[in-house]
Amino acid sequence: MMKEIIVSKYGEPSVLKVRENQIPTPGKNEILIRNHFTGINFSEIMARMRLYPGAPSPPTTLGAEGCGVIESLGENVTKFQEGQRVMVFSRYASYATHICTNQDMVMPLPDQFSLEEGAAFPVIYITAYMMMFDLGNFREGETILIHGAGGGVGTAAIQLAQATRGNIIGTASAWKHERLKEMGVNLCIDYGKENVYEKVMEYTKNKGVELIIDPVGSNNWKASYRCLAPLGKLVIFGDQNFVKGKKFSFLTSLKEFFSMPKYRPMDLMSKNRSIMGYHLGRLIGSEYRIHRAVEKLNELAKDGKIKPVIDKIFPFSEAPQAHTYIQNRKNFGKVLLDFRGNEEMSDDVSN
Numbered sequence: 001m002m003k004e005i006i007v008s009k010y011g012e013p014s015v016l017k018v019r020e021n022q023i024p025t026p027g028k029n030e031i032l033i034r035n036h037f038t039g040i041n042f043s044e045i046m047a048r049m050r051l052y053p054g055a056p057s058p059p060t061t062l063g064a065e066g067c068g069v070i071e072s073l074g075e076n077v078t079k080f081q082e083g084q085r086v087m088v089f090s091r092y093a094s095y096a097t098h099i100c101t102n103q104d105m106v107m108p109l110p111d112q113f114s115l116e117e118g119a120a121f122p123v124i125y126i127t128a129y130m131m132m133f134d135l136g137n138f139r140e141g142e143t144i145l146i147h148g149a150g151g152g153v154g155t156a157a158i159q160l161a162q163a164t165r166g167n168i169i170g171t172a173s174a175w176k177h178e179r180l181k182e183m184g185v186n187l188c189i190d191y192g193k194e195n196v197y198e199k200v201m202e203y204t205k206n207k208g209v210e211l212i213i214d215p216v217g218s219n220n221w222k223a224s225y226r227c228l229a230p231l232g233k234l235v236i237f238g239d240q241n242f243v244k245g246k247k248f249s250f251l252t253s254l255k256e257f258f259s260m261p262k263y264r265p266m267d268l269m270s271k272n273r274s275i276m277g278y279h280l281g282r283l284i285g286s287e288y289r290i291h292r293a294v295e296k297l298n299e300l301a302k303d304g305k306i307k308p309v310i311d312k313i314f315p316f317s318e319a320p321q322a323h324t325y326i327q328n329r330k331n332f333g334k335v336l337l338d339f340r341g342n343e344e345m346s347d348d349v350s351n
Contacts, residue, residue, distance in 0.1 A: 003339070004096035005319045007058045010050040012246040013320035013327075015058075024100040026074035031106050033088055033099045035068040037119035037313070038337045041152070042215070042238060043281070045323055047092075050248045054281070056092055063094030064281070066339075067109060067118030077103050085109040087118040091281075095319065097339045104287065107294055110301045113308075120152070120308035120334035121297075127280050128156040129293045131213050131235045132164075135276050142210035143167040145200060145227060147220060149185060150176035152334040153237070155309040157213060158183050163305040169203060171196060176332055196220075200227045208232055217241025218259035225261070230272040237278040246327065309333030315341060 001020045008017045026032040044062045047055035070084045080086065080103060088094070089105040109118045132138040144161050148154045149170025161168045162184045170185040177188040189199045200209060208229030214220055215238030224234050241259075244252045263275055283290060300306045311331040314322040316339050326335055 002096055002098040003316065004061050004093075005063075005316060005337070006061050006095075007048050009058045010048065010248060013048070013323040015048065016062075016319040016323065018317065019059075021096075023098050026072055026077075026100055028075045029077060029103050030074040030100055031070055031077055031080060031086075031088075031103050032072045032074075033066070033068045033086060033101070033106070034071045035066040035088075035094065035097055035099050035339045036115045037068070038063050038066045038094045038096075038316075038339060039119045039121075039123060039152070040322055040326060040335045040337060041065070041123050042240065042243075042326070044095075045327060046243060048323065049243060049246075051242045051253070061093045061095055063090055063092060063096070065089060065119060065122040066094035066096075066099050067115045067121075068099070068339075071098070079103060080106060080108075085115065085118070087122050089122055095316070095337065097316075110298055112301060112304075116310055116313065116336060117308045119336050120310050123280060124152040124156040124334065125160075125297050125306065125308075126290060126293050127237065127278065128153050128160055128213070129297055130280070130289065131237060131278050132157060132160055132211065133296075134289060134293070135235050135278060136211040136213075136233050138164060138166060138211050140165045141167070143169065143204060143229075145169045145171070145209045145212040145214075145224070146185075147171045147191075147212070147214045147216050147224070148240075149180055149188070150332045152309075152331075153213070153215070155183065155333045156306070158185060159306045160300075163300055169200060169209065173329060179332060191220075197223050197226050204229070211235070213237065215240055218256055218261060222261045225263070225273065225275070228271075228273045231274075232272075233274045233276060235276050235278055243327065246324070311335055313338050 002023045006019050008015050046052040067087045087107045146154050146157045150172040168185045169187045170180050171189045171191040174190045180188050187203045212224045212234045214224045217239045241256045311333040313336045316337045
């Protein structure tokens with residue numbers, strides 16, 4: 001039997017439960033992976049709170065990425081072998097001891113990465129890379145403003161900007177600033193106490209920045225837009241403002257929805273600015289772009305230019321605590337779940 005974490009119902013982190021299930025048998029073109037570690041992403045917190053469009057309804061499994069060892073192969077699988085260490089994408093199924101998925105969702109683990117680092121790699125690095133280079137066309141000497149610089153995507157973007165020899169501005173809580181500067185951030189801004197627009201314009205001598213990646217939400221997007229230089233690009237990849245408290249709030253969602261900025265095409269044209277959206281889970285039909293990004297990222301990993309920043313690893317039985325830890329903004333880098341053991345939770349859910 002396998003163990004998996006499910007969202008038993010929408011709500012606070014405590015709705016995450018352990019469930020036993022049958023270990024699946026890989027079918028044609030499928031691979032069964034004994035999962036060791038799973039990366040936690042903010043989208044899963046939003047799905048638990050009924051805030052993530054397209055996520056399945058409870059009771060449902062969660063998880064977009066994992067890293068482990070291939071246990072068995074289905075028919076027609078020729079690119080992998082049993083016992084191989086791999087990273088894997090998953091659609092709402094990586095919070096588990098076993099992951100069964102199509103071989104196209106599996107990637108060999110770079111030799112220089114540990115299994116922990118492999119679980120912290122797929123979502124954040126591909127997200128950061130595609131936003132910065134497929135959408136943002138980020139180049140040497142340009143300046144990027146990274147909101148949430150101390151998070152998973154933020155730390156990945158810092159490393160990619162460093163590899164490109166770009167200038168980096170990051171927003172984060174003050175306690176993260178020292179580590180961000182050690183990573184190469186040129187200017188750290190405490191978004192809770194400092195005026196982001198004023199600090200950015202002061203640093204850039206009123207020019208603005210060429211690229212901004214922003215997962216925060218409506219009011220932040222308004223400020224970000226003002227920070228753009230001519231031909232600057234704002235890439236939106238989430239709305240964390242919907243997540244206030246530990247469970248869904250109708251009033252919070254309503255306020256955020258009606259606070260969203262409306263951009264006029266003529267204004268965009270006259271100011272030479274661009275606004276784009278990014279959603280890794282909605283790239284159906286463009287998978288070749290993901291594979292292209294993975295190839296480039298593997299090259300950077302081999303050259304030692306990128307390496308996942310892991311903040312903390314929780315046993316999978318402590319999934320509620322892990323979600324709470326992230327929602328309380330305590331993490332610097334990626335948070336993982338450890339599925340190597342066989343822990344129980346006091347109120348397991350039977351299949």
